[in-house]
Amino acid sequence: MTITAGSIVKHQGAPEWGSGKVVEISASRVTIDFSDGISRKIAVSHFGTLQPADRDSYLPPPKAESVLIKPRRVTRVAKKK
Numbered sequence: 001m002t003i004t005a006g007s008i009v010k011h012q013g014a015p016e017w018g019s020g021k022v023v024e025i026s027a028s029r030v031t032i033d034f035s036d037g038i039s040r041k042i043a044v045s046h047f048g049t050l051q052p053a054d055r056d057s058y059l060p061p062p063k064a065e066s067v068l069i070k071p072r073r074v075t076r077v078a079k080k081k
Contacts, residue, residue, distance in 0.1 A: 001052060003030055010053040011042070019058040037061035 003009070007022045009032065018035030025031075029041045035058060042050065 001047070001050060003047065003050065008053045008055050008058045009050045010057070012049045012051055019053040021058055021060070033061065035059045035061060 001009075003022055003025065005022055005025055008019055009022060010019050011017055011034075016036065017038070017040070020032035020034035020040070023031050023033050023039070027044075029043045030047075031039060031041050033039045038061075
């Protein structure tokens with residue numbers, strides 16, 4: 001199997017991870033965002049465990065809601081001279 005950025009794959013040994021999208025490729029490993037919400041790095045030596053998956057089987061993980069927190073105001077106390 002040829003792995004390219006954007007490929008949809010599944011890991012034979014971990015079906016609970018769901019399908020994943022290849023997001024980064026280096027000489028020694030690939031980074032895959034799996035449907036369970038976890039990004040995993042798979043070494044070249046384990047490429048045999050990756051199988052092509054149907055594009056429709058990949059569900060991007062839900063984006064975490066960002067919570068906007070307002071900084072607290074700090075009141076300064078005047079020093080006595």
